[in-house]
Amino acid sequence: MTSTRSATIFAFALLAPALIYISIIVAYPLFDTVVLSFTNAQLRPTYDWVGWANYQRIFGAGNFTEIIIRTLVWTFFSVSIKMIIGMCGAVLLNAAIPGQTVFRILTMPPWIVPMAIGIYMWAWMYNGNFGMISGLLQNFGITNGPVAWLAYGHTAFWATIVTDVWIGVPMVTIYFLAAMQSIPKDLHEAAWTDGAGRFYRFRRITLPLMLPAIITMSLLSLIATFNSFDIIYILTNGGPSGQTTTMIIDTYKTAMGSRKYGEGAARAVVICIFVSIFCLVYFRAVRRLGQGEAK
Amino acid sequence: MNTKRIFLASLVALSGTTGLAGMAQAEEINIILCGDVVTPVYTRLFEEWTAANPDYPVAPELVGWGQCQDKVTTLAVAGTPVDIAYVGSRTLKQFAQNDLIVPVPMTDEEKAAYYNYVPETVTFDGTQWGIPVAFSTKALFWNKDLFEEAGLDPETPPKTWEEEIAFAKQITENTDAAGFGMIAKTFDGTMHWFLHWIYTNNGQVIDADGNIVLDSPENLAALTAFKDIVPYSEEGPTAYEQNEVRAIWLDGGVAMMHCSVSCAGRGTEAGINWGVAPLPTGPSAEGPGTLLITDSLAVFKGTGQEDKVIEFGKFLTSPDNQLEYELSEGGLTPLRPSAGVDTLVAENAYWKPFIDGIEFGGPEPLLTDYIGFQNVMIEMVQSVVTGAAEPAAALTKAAGELEQYK
Numbered sequence: 001m002t003s004t005r006s007a008t009i010f011a012f013a014l015l016a017p018a019l020i021y022i023s024i025i026v027a028y029p030l031f032d033t034v035v036l037s038f039t040n041a042q043l044r045p046t047y048d049w050v051g052w053a054n055y056q057r058i059f060g061a062g063n064f065t066e067i068i069i070r071t072l073v074w075t076f077f078s079v080s081i082k083m084i085i086g087m088c089g090a091v092l093l094n095a096a097i098p099g100q101t102v103f104r105i106l107t108m109p110p111w112i113v114p115m116a117i118g119i120y121m122w123a124w125m126y127n128g129n130f131g132m133i134s135g136l137l138q139n140f141g142i143t144n145g146p147v148a149w150l151a152y153g154h155t156a157f158w159a160t161i162v163t164d165v166w167i168g169v170p171m172v173t174i175y176f177l178a179a180m181q182s183i184p185k186d187l188h189e190a191a192w193t194d195g196a197g198r199f200y201r202f203r204r205i206t207l208p209l210m211l212p213a214i215i216t217m218s219l220l221s222l223i224a225t226f227n228s229f230d231i232i233y234i235l236t237n238g239g240p241s242g243q244t245t246t247m248i249i250d251t252y253k254t255a256m257g258s259r260k261y262g263e264g265a266a267r268a269v270v271i272c273i274f275v276s277i278f279c280l281v282y283f284r285a286v287r288r289l290g291q292g293e294a295k
Numbered sequence: 296m297n298t299k300r301i302f303l304a305s306l307v308a309l310s311g312t313t314g315l316a317g318m319a320q321a322e323e324i325n326i327i328l329c330g331d332v333v334t335p336v337y338t339r340l341f342e343e344w345t346a347a348n349p350d351y352p353v354a355p356e357l358v359g360w361g362q363c364q365d366k367v368t369t370l371a372v373a374g375t376p377v378d379i380a381y382v383g384s385r386t387l388k389q390f391a392q393n394d395l396i397v398p399v400p401m402t403d404e405e406k407a408a409y410y411n412y413v414p415e416t417v418t419f420d421g422t423q424w425g426i427p428v429a430f431s432t433k434a435l436f437w438n439k440d441l442f443e444e445a446g447l448d449p450e451t452p453p454k455t456w457e458e459e460i461a462f463a464k465q466i467t468e469n470t471d472a473a474g475f476g477m478i479a480k481t482f483d484g485t486m487h488w489f490l491h492w493i494y495t496n497n498g499q500v501i502d503a504d505g506n507i508v509l510d511s512p513e514n515l516a517a518l519t520a521f522k523d524i525v526p527y528s529e530e531g532p533t534a535y536e537q538n539e540v541r542a543i544w545l546d547g548g549v550a551m552m553h554c555s556v557s558c559a560g561r562g563t564e565a566g567i568n569w570g571v572a573p574l575p576t577g578p579s580a581e582g583p584g585t586l587l588i589t590d591s592l593a594v595f596k597g598t599g600q601e602d603k604v605i606e607f608g609k610f611l612t613s614p615d616n617q618l619e620y621e622l623s624e625g626g627l628t629p630l631r632p633s634a635g636v637d638t639l640v641a642e643n644a645y646w647k648p649f650i651d652g653i654e655f656g657g658p659e660p661l662l663t664d665y666i667g668f669q670n671v672m673i674e675m676v677q678s679v680v681t682g683a684a685e686p687a688a689a690l691t692k693a694a695g696e697l698e699q700y701k
Contacts, residue, residue: 042393043368043371043372043389043390043393043395044393044394044395045372045374126534127534127539128529128530128531128534129529129530129542129543129546129548130542130546145530146529146530146531147530147531148529148530148531148533148534148535149534150531150533150534151530151531151532151533151534151535152531152533152681153681156534236481237480237481237482238481239480239481239533239673239677240479240480240481240533240534240677240681241533241674241677241678241681241683242674253666253670256365257666257670258664258666258667259368259372259389259664259666260664
């Protein structure tokens, strides 16, 4: 009994630094944000308790639901495209081709370049008058004049997705490549001996064995993309006409732009709920995959 | 026991050092300036002030433009305000209503020394809440070569909106350039941009009694003219802010644009054959107008030395010191008429339109949430530029939304 108790104390002692760290860095700010979301905190140092008023206001305003839907759509397309391109990239980089190492290195720049610099580079490429994309389209006679990609809701929406994909693909590719390389080669060799084609081998061996990696990467990417701020903020600042305003941009503008800290906190709590759901799905998936492997 | 003694001794030493440091800094005047460098004029003025007021030495802190406003606000909200800071005058009402700054009343003599409406840019509830320190007005810059290429007289700029639209159309149809450089990006400049149109047609956003009057016939005419010139502007104006349109103008991609005096030097440097004139006016205008934007020095509450800080702010912006600062900066419109300004205009004729526009110009409106105001104005402009809304409907909607910020 005594040894059990001392073992417990020892365990807690080992955990204590992490618990204290998480309490200060994560738990307290989270708790404080939830409390703040029930107040009318603004610039003034004092504030009052307003109950659910902030939540009623944000869900009463028609555009918040629109922003949630836009965020989900933006995230869905961005993550899906990253997964598809990342998988294609991993397959190509895994192939026995000359210069394989060079290609693997060339995959990295979007990840290595500081994100803000990469985004400003894209902002210039999207520029209608001086941008490379508009220039190329005009040179090849595809468009008659300049095209300002960030000027219209639909093109700006897709432009921000393309930039997010550009930044996110290297990580997905490298992760998938590592997973692909961990698949025993003899499985492919056996299938090849039995006459299985490349696509058949990919579909029946590679994909099933990579499923844990695909699910893990998808969910991690989903969480990161859902909260992606820099890209939209720098490229469009949520415009034009709010057509690229996602939940995180909306929260920033409310809390830090208009200094409505209480209402901004309420919006942040809604984001937190969404991300928590994604995390729950992720942990459940990880557990199931672990159980599957154990069997 | 020894440990306890050492601990107490350490505490005493620590409190002593921090206390002394605190006392030594207690009477410093901390000023936050936006930008990358303290200008030589300010450096000299700070030294002059410190020499005359050794108990109140100046401690300047530079913060980049992008973070400047946020830092000042955060310090004030956190209860550790800076003594005095450079802020956009449009923020003053919000600061004042949240009890973060102290009033800095002007005497009638001080008010009279400024150009028209300059005191109004810092006035709310009948008193002044900041000391104007930088002033910006705009005028029309045009590319004479593009005018000539389009068959227009290169020496005759448009004087009215009607002419401006007609000229822009002629240039767009007869040259490779767009007639007009328009700003409509999701950026504060878009709000400012439209306010120039409002103030060149005798319009207002909020009247002297605090009523929102955005949906007035004058403003409807302004937004309609704004819409009418879109087809003759650069492609996709909602993607461009001021600096980006200026780059297109400097590249010969647009023939006309509204710009501050900084475009004069840049145009010459880029080899543009340019001219500058007062902003074209609308049908209700009584004379040349422009938006009068000022930045101010705001004195924050709770530092315990507000009176001395106000004295410092007034010293920094006294007529002679202010003019010296304005002339050294190059692109700032002078805040006060003076012999020095007359000399400036006589030596550099391109300054004249920037001064002439002041008479019928208007101040940046003071509202309780300037970001909220800005967002409403940007949304209104973009909805018209993109064709999503008609001017009348957009104005009515925006006017309704502004009620919460008055």
